Amino acid sequence: MTYKAIKLIKRPQTTITPDVFEVMEMETPTLGEGQILVRQTHMSLDPAMRGWMNEDRNSYIPPVELGDVMRSNGVGEVVESQNEKFPVGTRVAGLIGWTEYLATSGAGLNPVPPEIDPEAILAVLSLPGITAYHGLMEVARPKAGETVLVTGAAGSVGSIVGQIAKAEGLRVIGVAGSDEKCKWLTDELGFDAVINYKTADLDTALTQAAPDGIDVFFENTGGPIQHVAINHMNPHGRVAICGMIADYNRTTAMPGPSWILLLKRRLRVEGFTMPDERHRWGELSQKVGAYLMAGQIKYRTHVLEGLESAIDGINLLFSGENRGKLMVKL
Amino acid sequence: MTYKAIKLIKRPQTTITPDVFEVMEMETPTLGEGQILVRQTHMSLDPAMRGWMNEDRNSYIPPVELGDVMRSNGVGEVVESQNEKFPVGTRVAGLIGWTEYLATSGAGLNPVPPEIDPEAILAVLSLPGITAYHGLMEVARPKAGETVLVTGAAGSVGSIVGQIAKAEGLRVIGVAGSDEKCKWLTDELGFDAVINYKTADLDTALTQAAPDGIDVFFENTGGPIQHVAINHMNPHGRVAICGMIADYNRTTAMPGPSWILLLKRRLRVEGFTMPDERHRWGELSQKVGAYLMAGQIKYRTHVLEGLESAIDGINLLFSGENRGKLMVKL
Numbered sequence: 001m002t003y004k005a006i007k008l009i010k011r012p013q014t015t016i017t018p019d020v021f022e023v024m025e026m027e028t029p030t031l032g033e034g035q036i037l038v039r040q041t042h043m044s045l046d047p048a049m050r051g052w053m054n055e056d057r058n059s060y061i062p063p064v065e066l067g068d069v070m071r072s073n074g075v076g077e078v079v080e081s082q083n084e085k086f087p088v089g090t091r092v093a094g095l096i097g098w099t100e101y102l103a104t105s106g107a108g109l110n111p112v113p114p115e116i117d118p119e120a121i122l123a124v125l126s127l128p129g130i131t132a133y134h135g136l137m138e139v140a141r142p143k144a145g146e147t148v149l150v151t152g153a154a155g156s157v158g159s160i161v162g163q164i165a166k167a168e169g170l171r172v173i174g175v176a177g178s179d180e181k182c183k184w185l186t187d188e189l190g191f192d193a194v195i196n197y198k199t200a201d202l203d204t205a206l207t208q209a210a211p212d213g214i215d216v217f218f219e220n221t222g223g224p225i226q227h228v229a230i231n232h233m234n235p236h237g238r239v240a241i242c243g244m245i246a247d248y249n250r251t252t253a254m255p256g257p258s259w260i261l262l263l264k265r266r267l268r269v270e271g272f273t274m275p276d277e278r279h280r281w282g283e284l285s286q287k288v289g290a291y292l293m294a295g296q297i298k299y300r301t302h303v304l305e306g307l308e309s310a311i312d313g314i315n316l317l318f319s320g321e322n323r324g325k326l327m328v329k330l
Numbered sequence: 331m332t333y334k335a336i337k338l339i340k341r342p343q344t345t346i347t348p349d350v351f352e353v354m355e356m357e358t359p360t361l362g363e364g365q366i367l368v369r370q371t372h373m374s375l376d377p378a379m380r381g382w383m384n385e386d387r388n389s390y391i392p393p394v395e396l397g398d399v400m401r402s403n404g405v406g407e408v409v410e411s412q413n414e415k416f417p418v419g420t421r422v423a424g425l426i427g428w429t430e431y432l433a434t435s436g437a438g439l440n441p442v443p444p445e446i447d448p449e450a451i452l453a454v455l456s457l458p459g460i461t462a463y464h465g466l467m468e469v470a471r472p473k474a475g476e477t478v479l480v481t482g483a484a485g486s487v488g489s490i491v492g493q494i495a496k497a498e499g500l501r502v503i504g505v506a507g508s509d510e511k512c513k514w515l516t517d518e519l520g521f522d523a524v525i526n527y528k529t530a531d532l533d534t535a536l537t538q539a540a541p542d543g544i545d546v547f548f549e550n551t552g553g554p555i556q557h558v559a560i561n562h563m564n565p566h567g568r569v570a571i572c573g574m575i576a577d578y579n580r581t582t583a584m585p586g587p588s589w590i591l592l593l594k595r596r597l598r599v600e601g602f603t604m605p606d607e608r609h610r611w612g613e614l615s616q617k618v619g620a621y622l623m624a625g626q627i628k629y630r631t632h633v634l635e636g637l638e639s640a641i642d643g644i645n646l647l648f649s650g651e652n653r654g655k656l657m658v659k660l
């Protein structure tokens with residue numbers, strides 16, 4: 001049987017262009033002992049992928065090697081099995097990559113209950129949810145009565161950060177890039193205030209939205225809001241740096257805020273990434289699941305159709321045109 | 331009896347110029363109930379004073395008001411007393427200010443044992459030592475086998491940071507601004523490596539001094555070394571921002587390092603100031619005292635003579651011309 005997979009064959013300079021990928025027609029292999037064949041049904045597209053495409057061996061995870069299938073998280077179904085841990089019909093989630101089928105020992109894949117919607121797995125219970133929970137609750141560590149600012153607030157991580165913060169009784173301000181997204185955050189997700197960074201005067205808007213200042217800044221985007229937000233932080237405020245999507249396609253990094261302010265206000269600024277917490281993903285997923293079960297997390301998905309739709313579709317993340325967690329249905 | 335005091339009458343724009351001060355001839359007051367008269371013998375000059383002179387009500391401590399005696403830490407002797415907690419002859423340390431005499435209730439002053447050299451009190455057991463201990467051991471929190479980089483390493487705080495780090499078995503690299511200072515750090519204080527930031531190629535020098543990277547960066551200075559140092563930090567490294575002396579006389583702050591690197595390397599960058607720890611100064615001073623008693627902390631002092639020598643003398647801190655803890659003997 002033949003199937004398609006997409007390899008990374010060039011490193012993008014700035015924006016991701018179609019020529020960095022190659023679509024391959026492959027033959028499904030005969031399984032070896034202990035192997036399973038997984039048919040991927042849902043494939044996640046995430047901003048972090050941009051970093052994995054760079055030749056950067058000093059980052060938190062090795063780059064995707066040229067000639068390898070592009071790395072991604074996904075949900076699939078076991079369609080052939082030589083491994084009794086994964087009988088045919090098992091639903092699994094984990095690093096599957098940009099491919100319709102994967103022959104594997106099952107390492108790094110976890111079985112998931114069939115009653116959970118695969119879209120919820122990718123949108124909440126996988127990286128977006130555990131990243132939001134860990135960054136907010138374990139890195140920033142908000143205290144009762146505090147105000148949280150989250151950038152990329154309509155994004156897959158940011159929207160969950162805000163909802164967990166609301167569930168924890170905090171005041172939440174979201175920054176997003178369209179009025180439609182802002183309306184969704186206040187009307188559907190219960191954010192206390194929102195700022196459209198494309199149209200607002202950021203300093204004025206932050207003064208209005210957070211008259212008592214910001215205690216926790218959950219940073220997903222970088223860009224001008226970073227420098228304005230830091231000026232609004234209260235003494236002993238904390239910044240959890242989760243992403244810098246505005247910077248991923250730049251060749252030179254934007255400077256950060258002066259450390260003078262970090263000193264005067266005694267701020268803590270901390271970067272975190274989820275591979276460091278790999279041994280705790282199951283535990284973290286359960287914690288996020290509890291909010292989901294309690295009806296405290298809503299999500300929306302932006303679903304593309306067919307493997308090759310990923311090639312152009314991934315750029316929706318960087319233009320901000322996706323509405324909801326971006327994924328490909330295969 | 332008349333005495334001299336120096337008031338702040340203007341805010342410096344950049345560099346501190348003599349016209350921001352006014353020398354006053356005052357009459358010692360008749361003491362009220364519970365008051366004491368302190369004759370200051372040793373007055374500390376510290377980089378943080380530059381910040382206190384700015385009209386900045388968002389900093390960690392209120393500014394010195396125009397018309398008030400300039401704020402400073404010092405050691406003195408009680409020469410008259412209406413307060414049985416402080417009999418005549420008691421040696422005290424605390425915020426005395428730029429003055430020969432101070433009439434006070436004693437609030438904020440602490441008795442110090444007569445057998446301790448007043449220079450050691452200002453150079454080690456007061457702010458320099460407790461700042462070094464708190465920033466290194468409680469903010470940065472080094473682990474066994476790690477490498478510590480300290481800027482302003484020959485300064486009053488930096489030299490103690492390096493010596494505490496050595497006492498704790500860490501590898502220590504110091505950055506200073508003259509060959510003489512660098513020689514003192516290696517030959518007298520036992521630093522493992524030093525960099526003269528005025529003559530070295532910083533990146534090459536750091537590669538040589540820290541081939542395995544930096545785990546803890548104790549930042550006293552700001553300036554170009556900050557951006558180079560951050561590039562040499564290991565994953566999960568920590569930065570304790572204690573001072574930014576290179577920035578204090580600037581009207582606009584230097585940008586900081588991009589947060590992209592903080593994300594990729596999962597770094598923690600944290601500013602701290604000692605007024606936040608005021609309730610623990612006694613405890614911290616004891617901890618520093620233990621290293622001093624064990625012979626693990628050496629210090630040198632740069633002593634000016636007479637109250638008015640502070641007016642020009644304070645600038646030695648910003649030109650880096652002082653050799654050792656700067657203080658005025660009255």
